[in-house]
Amino acid sequence: MIRTRFAPSPTGYMHIGNLRTALYEFLIAKSSGGKFILRIEDTDQERLVEGSVDVIYETLKLTGLRHDEGPDVGGAFGPYVQSERKSTYMDYAKQLIESGHAYYCFCTKERLAEIKEQNASENMVKYDRHCLSLSKEEIEKNLADGIPFIIRQNIPQTGSTTFHDVVYGDITIENNMIEDQVLIKSDGLPTYNFANVVDDHLMEITHVVRGSEYLTSTPKYNLLYNSFGWNIPTYVHLPPVMKNQTEKLSKRNGDASFGDLVEKGFLAEAILNYIALLGWSPSENREIFSLEELIENFHLEGLSKSPSIFDIKKLTWMNGEYIKNLPFEKFCELALPQLKTSIKRTGVDLAKLCSYIQSRLETLNDIPSLVDFIDTLPAYDTELYVHKKMKTTLEIALDSLKMVLPILESDTCLDEHALNDKLLLLAEEKGIKNGQLLWPLRTALSGKPTSPCGASELAILLGKEETLLRVQKGIGFLTK
Ligand code: GLU
DSSP, X not given: OOEEEEOOOOOSOOOHHXXXXXXXXXXXXXXXXXXXXXXXXXXXXXXXXXXXXXXXXXXXXXXXXXXXXXXXXXXXXXXXXXXXXXXXXXXXXXXXXXXXXXXXXXXXXXXXXXXXXXXXXXXXXXXXXXXXXXXXXXXXXXXXXXXXXXXXXOOXXXXXXXXXXXXXXXEEEEGGGSOOOEEXXXXXXXXXXXXXHHHHHHTTOOEEEEEGXXXXXXXXXXXXXXXXXXXXXXXXXXXXXXXXXXXXXXXTTTOOOHHHHHHTTOOHHHHHHHHHTSSBOOSXXXXXXXXXXXXXXXXXXXXXXXXXXXXXXXXXXXXXXXXXXXXXXXXXXXXXXXXXXXXXXXXXOHHHHHHHHGGGOSSGGGHHHHHGGGTSOOOOOGGGGOBTTTTBOHHHHHHHHHHHHHHHHSTTOOSHHHHHHHHHHHHXXXXXXXXXXXXXXXXXXXXXXXXXXXXXXXXXXXXXXXXXXXXXHHHXXXXX
């Protein structure tokens, strides 16, 4: 059975690239009836940020990437938090020391810094393997004396390591280019480099999906798998998500995280759909996929090694499509909180307003600027009344506003349809175009070049009193 894992470090920030990794891991597992596992990689205690595990849970919940096993849901391969597996790593590291594939290193920080400094001119400074030649007695004495130590991997000095990656193909690295990497740090915790191998093996992970920055480390991991006599997983390394041609999307540059995008009014489903296409091409020419459809259509061959650029305009467009296609109830649920904080005027039919704005939004955060005129009529220019195509001049606009006033004053127009019928009838009687009557009214009521609905809808939404006030104001304005 295929088993994939999402292994984020709790940094408090869900990078778009990390979320894409999680999505592909989910899709690889789910498209073959496999399991998707969440593992928290918190061995780098200095990088820990409080509350950040919640960001991970929240993201997976919002996006629907439901994990089958993990710290919060349990499973047969736990614990799923690396800091809770400390003794396991130590046991395995000692096993490697026994078999000669690892060794204790007692070098002080100062000594290591010196090596670096002395060889500063070289491209790559490797540890000089000083402690590899310590005698058994020396090692035992040091341990008995409580001298701090780390454990290093004993990398073969000759030969090369080749491995296959689903996206990048065959990759070969000369062993002498690899440093005797640290497996266990002085705090007794494993490095990522060691923990990922032990955990992926123990958790029976079949496909390891991660960023291409791990490609060059993979030979070290494979040497570890070989030292233990374990099976090597299938590797799927992914190119970075770029901000432009040369820069990666990054937290350091303040680029938006998943959480930031949600706060900016993007829907989790749209974000997920968009990032699915950053590095994967479906076999048919199509862009909108629900998560279910992604599971049905996903195939590893569609993954590409050329980096893609995160295009916020494209995401914005896609988000608009998702908003349009939301079931109306669901849209109201999402839009109402924003409408309630944006509109203070009483008596406005918010459900009706929802139906007017649903097809006009690209993000939920467009709502306030779309409806701001409802509370206060913005200051506007009389030019707004002019509509060249409809041959509406300022004079015609003024006449029209005067003509509609009696209709608006009468109590017979209880809904927008009845009002609209009356207005159209009036236009016919007066022998003018519908637009010549409706455009000035729409302008007087909204004070904007565009509004979420037409003149009659606006009038009903605003209510009789406010409608009359605004039309009278328009008349005054045009009379000057
Ligand atoms: N904890 C690593 C990270 O957040 C995971 C890398 C991996 O998936 O192996 O980058």
